[in-house]
Amino acid sequence: MMKQNIEPQLMKNGGTVDLSLVESLNYDEFSRCLLAEVERGGRVAALFGVPGVGKKDDLELFAIIARDRHATIAVYRTEVGTSFPSLATSCPQIQLFEREIAEQYGVTPTDHPWLKPVRFHRVWQGETDVWGRPLDRHPLPGDMEFYRVDGEGVHEVAVGPVHAGIIEPGHFRFQCYGEKVMHLEISLGYQHRGIEPMLLHGPHPSTMAQMETIAGDTTIGHGLAYCQLIEALSGCEVPARAQAIRAMGLELERLANHVGDIGALAGDVGFLPTASFCGRLRGDYLNLSAALCGSRFGRGLVRPGGVLFDLDPTLENAVQTRIDEIEGNTLGALDLFFDAPSVLSRLEGSGHVSRSVAEDLGLLGVAAKACGVPRDSRFFHPTGIYRKVFDELITEETGDVWARAHVRYREVIASINLLRQIGKNLPAGPVKVPVGPLKANALAVSLVEGWRGEVAHIGITDADGQLRRYKIVDPSFHNWSGLAMALRDEQISDFPLNNKSFSLSYCGFDL
Amino acid sequence: MLDIISERIRQGFRTGKFPKEEPKLAPRFRGMPEFSSECPQGCQACEQLCPFDACMIRNGKMAIDLGRCLFCADCQACPEHRINFSNEYRLAVRNRQELLYSGGEYPLAKPLEPARLKLLGRSLKLRQISAAGCNACEADCNVLGTLVFDLGRFGIQFVASPRHADGILVTGPVSENMRSAVLDTYEAVPGPKVVIVVGACAINGGPFIHSSETTKGLDSLLPVDLYIPGCTPQPYTILDGLLRLIGRREQRG
Numbered sequence: 001m002m003k004q005n006i007e008p009q010l011m012k013n014g015g016t017v018d019l020s021l022v023e024s025l026n027y028d029e030f031s032r033c034l035l036a037e038v039e040r041g042g043r044v045a046a047l048f049g050v051p052g053v054g055k056k057d058d059l060e061l062f063a064i065i066a067r068d069r070h071a072t073i074a075v076y077r078t079e080v081g082t083s084f085p086s087l088a089t090s091c092p093q094i095q096l097f098e099r100e101i102a103e104q105y106g107v108t109p110t111d112h113p114w115l116k117p118v119r120f121h122r123v124w125q126g127e128t129d130v131w132g133r134p135l136d137r138h139p140l141p142g143d144m145e146f147y148r149v150d151g152e153g154v155h156e157v158a159v160g161p162v163h164a165g166i167i168e169p170g171h172f173r174f175q176c177y178g179e180k181v182m183h184l185e186i187s188l189g190y191q192h193r194g195i196e197p198m199l200l201h202g203p204h205p206s207t208m209a210q211m212e213t214i215a216g217d218t219t220i221g222h223g224l225a226y227c228q229l230i231e232a233l234s235g236c237e238v239p240a241r242a243q244a245i246r247a248m249g250l251e252l253e254r255l256a257n258h259v260g261d262i263g264a265l266a267g268d269v270g271f272l273p274t275a276s277f278c279g280r281l282r283g284d285y286l287n288l289s290a291a292l293c294g295s296r297f298g299r300g301l302v303r304p305g306g307v308l309f310d311l312d313p314t315l316e317n318a319v320q321t322r323i324d325e326i327e328g329n330t331l332g333a334l335d336l337f338f339d340a341p342s343v344l345s346r347l348e349g350s351g352h353v354s355r356s357v358a359e360d361l362g363l364l365g366v367a368a369k370a371c372g373v374p375r376d377s378r379f380f381h382p383t384g385i386y387r388k389v390f391d392e393l394i395t396e397e398t399g400d401v402w403a404r405a406h407v408r409y410r411e412v413i414a415s416i417n418l419l420r421q422i423g424k425n426l427p428a429g430p431v432k433v434p435v436g437p438l439k440a441n442a443l444a445v446s447l448v449e450g451w452r453g454e455v456a457h458i459g460i461t462d463a464d465g466q467l468r469r470y471k472i473v474d475p476s477f478h479n480w481s482g483l484a485m486a487l488r489d490e491q492i493s494d495f496p497l498n499n500k501s502f503s504l505s506y507c508g509f510d511l
Numbered sequence: 512m513l514d515i516i517s518e519r520i521r522q523g524f525r526t527g528k529f530p531k532e533e534p535k536l537a538p539r540f541r542g543m544p545e546f547s548s549e550c551p552q553g554c555q556a557c558e559q560l561c562p563f564d565a566c567m568i569r570n571g572k573m574a575i576d577l578g579r580c581l582f583c584a585d586c587q588a589c590p591e592h593r594i595n596f597s598n599e600y601r602l603a604v605r606n607r608q609e610l611l612y613s614g615g616e617y618p619l620a621k622p623l624e625p626a627r628l629k630l631l632g633r634s635l636k637l638r639q640i641s642a643a644g645c646n647a648c649e650a651d652c653n654v655l656g657t658l659v660f661d662l663g664r665f666g667i668q669f670v671a672s673p674r675h676a677d678g679i680l681v682t683g684p685v686s687e688n689m690r691s692a693v694l695d696t697y698e699a700v701p702g703p704k705v706v707i708v709v710g711a712c713a714i715n716g717g718p719f720i721h722s723s724e725t726t727k728g729l730d731s732l733l734p735v736d737l738y739i740p741g742c743t744p745q746p747y748t749i750l751d752g753l754l755r756l757i758g759r760r761e762q763r764g
């Protein structure tokens with residue numbers, strides 16, 4: 001019998017719950033609650049396995065549901081044995097989470113429609129590899145059954161792991177009819193460094209540097225998500241001035257990447273003026289990050305308890321002046337691009353993703369907003385200074401390459417304004433406070449809107465206040481399937497353009 | 512068309528004067544370490560405290576392995592705070608052991624041997640391989656192609672096919688999953704081949720030095736000609752190293 005009205009533990013972004021208060025549901029209840037949440041507009045921010053404390057082979061599953069409209073997060077928990085019924089068919093946004101659990105813990109989501117390895121590593125515990133791969137050797141990357149279309153005139157194109165440019169490795173398999181792509185399958189894992197297992201019993205002295213290099217272009221995004229989580233678990237209040245400087249770092253990261261991506265799109269369609277202007281302007285934003293903390297990628301800026309670097313009045317002025325200077329050049333370069341008919345004809349209508357597909361797949365950030373799906377944790381789950389300064393939710397309706405580019409364009413303008421606003425009202429006071437030990441037996445959730453979309457970190461501590469499980473979800477984890485869908489019925493020659501318009505992280509996915 | 516031209520004029524001419532003029536780096540940039548005083552007798556705290564095994568005591572003196580060091584803003588190695596990071600960005604060397612630095616003269620990279628240089632002529636074509644880093648080293652290699660650095664003016668170019676390359680430039684700690692792709696790509700380059708590693712990851716594992724999923728540095732797999740330290744190396748550190756390797760930078764340091 002299903003219990004009526006299961007009330008999950010609710011929390012805010014950057015909050016914690018006492019693990020003992022999270023009721024363990026039986027799997028039926030768990031799955032019903034999960035589907036009902038999604039039905040009501042919730043998102044599965046994370047779904048992951050946690051090894052039991054007692055017997056070695058027990059596995060618990062935790063689902064972290066973001067209820068955007070209520071600015072809350074619901075936590076569900078269940079226990080599974082060696083298998084559990086897959087929910088991927090009724091709830092596609094969790095298909096990859098289930099595969100991840102299968103690969104990490106050797107438990108089978110039964111009737112999963114697409115049960116393939118995710119990152120090609122050895123199973124983390126137990127003696128079962130779901131795909132029957134030998135346990136005494138490292139699995140071979142890309143060694144899986146690819147979806148295949150047969151028939152006259154149908155052919156297959158395989159690309160990677162090593163690509164033509166300076167790009168991260170990944171494998172792409174296209175099923176084509178002539179020039180037309182019927183299906184694209186993406187197989188990753190080449191960048192896998194085993195980051196989550198290294199956090200076990202942490203945090204360790206090496207942890208912060210690893211958090212900053214989950215995806216180097218999202219150093220602030222992931223670094224901040226981690227720090228917020230540690231602060232939540234230790235009950236530390238970050239000073240207002242540090243919150244403001246963190247937001248400056250996060251927005252500079254967004255600016256550098258958005259401007260760089262629009263430049264790269266311009267390069268892909270052969271519109272060289274914007275390509276070359278943006279290549280340089282991206283560097284100008286990176287150099288602003290370097291002015292703050294010495295590193296163009298923001299290494300060392302954010303630390304648990306605040307930030308490591310303060311702004312003196314001279315630097316404060318210098319940053320604001322520099323932003324004024326490059327704003328004109330940035331908008332000039334971008335306007336040129338979006339006003340050119342030859343550019344528009346390449347961007348418009350290419351790589352269309354519908355709103356319902358975006359919702360089903362759980363797309364995040366730029367990719368979701370371009371399909372008219374409002375997703376932005378600065379807006380729905382604000383922390384720090386974003387509670388006060390952020391009110392702009394940008395969406396486009398057309399779901400194509402143009403929309404993905406145009407969301408970036410509008411976010412560039414919004415971020416420049418934000419930087420100004422923050423800079424004008426920089427609170428006084430300290431920038432860092434000490435961080436105490438972590439609460440024992442607690443779960444914390446931290447969501448940060450990185451430039452690609454929501455970065456989610458979840459930490460669970462043991463009885464000694466050490467990390468028992470640390471889960472990282474880069475927005476790319478959700479969004480790669482969006483790229484695969486965008487390519488359906490497109491010309492294979494438009495792959496680079498579409499790939500750029502998503503601009504996803506391989507290492508952020510591979511961890 | 513006219514608006515493109517007027518925008519072009521407004522954006523101005525931006526290619527830097529490097530190497531004739533030294534680059535202006537952010538004052539907070541962390542480059543070559545400096546040691547502010549002598550270590551207290553018998554202290555070996557740093558050997559334990561650096562999370563990335565970059566610090567050690569050699570002949571009674573503290574030495575930092577620049578191949579492992581991440582140039583952390585909150586260097587945890589020395590409880591006496593003896594380590595400062597200067598603005599010196601020139602860090603590339605030719606041999607792994609030269610990265611162990613304990614102050615004094617630093618053996619900046621010498622050019623390739625004359626016979627190999629002659630073979631290259633005035634061009635160096637590199638196949639970049641990204642192997643499980645964080646993609647920031649890659650980004651700072653890519654940036655060398657933008658007009659500020661304009662790598663092409665030195666005859667250096669990143670090419671798509673290893674068959675067109677004179678060598679490889681590797682970033683990342685070479686994961687188990689990338690090992691064979693790295694070796695295959697290396698094989699596909701016609702000899703004699705140049706091998707360059709960029710970043711702490713590719714030199715010795717970087718932040719992932721203790722991971723069981725990574726190889727501890729490319730030189731455990733292949734002979735390396737040039738080491739460019741940093742996490743992330745400044746683009747000028749990379750450019751300076753490449754130019755030194757092909758003898759296009761004065762040797763005085």
Ligand code: SF4
Binds near residue numbers: 580
């Ligand atoms: S900067 Fe970081 S890696 Fe380098 S010695 Fe200090 S703690 Fe170790």
Ligand code: SF4
Binds near residue numbers: 213216
């Ligand atoms: S050396 Fe540092 S910056 Fe370079 S890839 Fe490794 S982690 Fe990233």
